[in-house]
Amino acid sequence: MTRKRHIYGINFILWLSFIAFAAVIILLTWLFQTTLLRVFFGAEMTDDLTSVGEEAYDRIGFLMQIPGGEEEINRFMVQVMNENDLVTIYLLDTSGNILYPTEVIDPDGYGFVVEPDVAVFRRAVTYLEETVAGGQDASRGLAAVVSGENYVYIARYPAGRYAVDMNTTGDIYLYVDYSTQLAEAAMGSMRVQLIAITVIVIFLALVISVLLSLWLTKPIKRITRAAKRMAAGDFSVNFKGEYSYAEMDALADTLDYAKEEIGKSDALQKEVLANVTHDLKTPLTMIKAYASMIQEISGADPEKRAKHTQVIIDESDRLTSLVNDILNISKIRSGMDTLKLRRLNLSDFIRTVLERFDYLVETQGFTIEREIEEGLYTEADAEKLEQVVYNLVGNAVNYTGEDKKISIGLHREEKGTLRFTVTDTGKGIPEEERATIWDRYYRSAETHKRPIKGTGLGLSIVKTVLLKHDFRFGVESEVGKGSTFYVLFPEK
Ligand code: ADP
Numbered sequence: 253m254t255r256k257r258h259i260y261g262i263n264f265i266l267w268l269s270f271i272a273f274a275a276v277i278i279l280l281t282w283l284f285q286t287t288l289l290r291v292f293f294g295a296e297m298t299d300d301l302t303s304v305g306e307e308a309y310d311r312i313g314f315l316m317q318i319p320g321g322e323e324e325i326n327r328f329m330v331q332v333m334n335e336n337d338l339v340t341i342y343l344l345d346t347s348g349n350i351l352y353p354t355e356v357i358d359p360d361g362y363g364f365v366v367e368p369d370v371a372v373f374r375r376a377v378t379y380l381e382e383t384v385a386g387g388q389d390a391s392r393g394l395a396a397v398v399s400g401e402n403y404v405y406i407a408r409y410p411a412g413r414y415a416v417d418m419n420t421t422g423d424i425y426l427y428v429d430y431s432t433q434l435a436e437a438a439m440g441s442m443r444v445q446l447i448a449i450t451v452i453v454i455f456l457a458l459v460i461s462v463l464l465s466l467w468l469t470k471p472i473k474r475i476t477r478a479a480k481r482m483a484a485g486d487f488s489v490n491f492k493g494e495y496s497y498a499e500m501d502a503l504a505d506t507l508d509y510a511k512e513e514i515g516k517s518d519a520l521q522k523e524v525l526a527n528v529t530h531d532l533k534t535p536l537t538m539i540k541a542y543a544s545m546i547q548e549i550s551g552a553d554p555e556k557r558a559k560h561t562q563v564i565i566d567e568s569d570r571l572t573s574l575v576n577d578i579l580n581i582s583k584i585r586s587g588m589d590t591l592k593l594r595r596l597n598l599s600d601f602i603r604t605v606l607e608r609f610d611y612l613v614e615t616q617g618f619t620i621e622r623e624i625e626e627g628l629y630t631e632a633d634a635e636k637l638e639q640v641v642y643n644l645v646g647n648a649v650n651y652t653g654e655d656k657k658i659s660i661g662l663h664r665e666e667k668g669t670l671r672f673t674v675t676d677t678g679k680g681i682p683e684e685e686r687a688t689i690w691d692r693y694y695r696s697a698e699t700h701k702r703p704i705k706g707t708g709l710g711l712s713i714v715k716t717v718l719l720k721h722d723f724r725f726g727v728e729s730e731v732g733k734g735s736t737f738y739v740l741f742p743e744k
Pocket residue numbers: 643647648650651652676678679680681689690694695696697705706707708709710711712735
């Protein structure tokens with residue numbers, strides 16, 4: 253057996269499917285992590301920042317109007333930073349220098365160490381200006397993400413509108429910086445978790461796929477082994493077993509059934525080979541014996557010679573029909589033969605086939621009664637149909653009773669259907685044999701002396717041909733009284 257396509261094993265396919273499934277899940281999780289989570293985080297931070305910023309803007313704006321409010325401003329800013337761990341709040345001049353808070357007031361030793369990133373501050377200022385220029389109300393400040401990861405809030409107090417000492421005459425900016433440190437840390441730890449999950453999932457996929465494939469392939473391997481043994485001719489194998497899933501069970505049943513059938517035909521074939529060999533040998537022996545006789549004894553006696561040559565001719569005919577039957581059946585079965593359908597006068601056709609039995613009527617006292625309706629047509633392969641009619645009538649001749657009577661009928665049974673019947677008065681066919689007689693090489697157990705040499709293939713040819721035509725057929729029989737074989741032809 254050559255295998256053109258490369259076929260993968262079930263374990264590989266399972267493993268691949270599991271890995272693909274795991275990959276999709278992990279990919280989705282990563283995607284969710286990196287983009288969606290960021291979007292959620294961002295929205296929340298912007299909200300937080302806006303509320304902290306706006307509250308501070310109002311409060312500081314108010315404190316700036318109070319002469320001597322410097323200390324209050326400082327205190328307020330440190331308080332905001334203490335309440336919001338992630339927030340750093342500044343008042344900056346236009347160049348980004350820190351104006352407030354000016355000193356460390358925090359009793360816990362809160363140190364004002366972090367300088368604002370001036371570059372980010374400048375971008376925030378530009379953003380604020382652009383927003384105002386764009387016509388949007390930015391009078392109470394804006395929260396924004398500037399340059400990627402920096403969440404800041406920025407608002408402007410116009411120059412010269414304050415009573416406290418500010419160290420500048422220009423505009424003053426309230427600048428709140430929201431540290432993304434925590435979010436980053438959370439994301440970082442999630443990433444670690446995700447990597448761990450990825451590794452675990454891939455490992456699990458591997459383990460599960462291996463276990464599953466073992467579970468799936470074990471019965472397959474078992475059945476394959478059994479089938480190989482059967483192919484080698486051992487029909488004692490048993491496919492049925494303890495299978496863990498229904499499909500295997502069904503397959504085992506089917507194979508057991510197939511095994512029985514094949515076994516049957518195997519036994520049959522052996523028997524038939526013996527039969528056929530025997531059938532071939534008998535006429536050959538006869539032919540040889542009579543030929544020798546002619547050569548040595550009867551050559552000069554015309555009467556005897558004629559008798560002996562007739563035996564040779566008869567035996568040769570039997571041989572020919574035997575060989576023909578074997579050839580025919582294998583030809584039809586192998587499907588090499590296709591039907592050559594044509595419309596034919598069935599009435600005339602049957603009558604012509606019956607003529608071939610005239611010699612039996614004349615020489616052996618058979619009566620063939622005919623009730624054939626005229627002018628009935630059907631469509632069939634004439635050559636093959638001839639075998640059907642010939643075999644059925646031949647069987648009737650062989651198996652009919654002492655009265656040597658056979659009846660042939662052809663009628664229009666109902667509209668569009670023609671019924672052809674061959675009836676004999678023989679001992680009939682018992683119910684249990686009616687299905688098997690159509691099988692190849694089937695012969696009822698008892699041997700039977702008959703006028704036409706049979707091969708055990710006759711009805712098998714009938715069945716094959718009629719099935720190929722899609723014609724209905726069958727047998728009705730009463731044991732002891734006789735049988736009627738019938739074929740239903742479509743009227744054409
Ligand atoms: P063969 O007649 O050569 O044995 P067939 O295939 O024609 O083979 O028939 C198969 C078997 O069917 C016969 O051996 C016989 O037992 C049975 N059979 C066929 N036709 C008849 C019949 N008309 N009456 C009784 N038995 C029959």
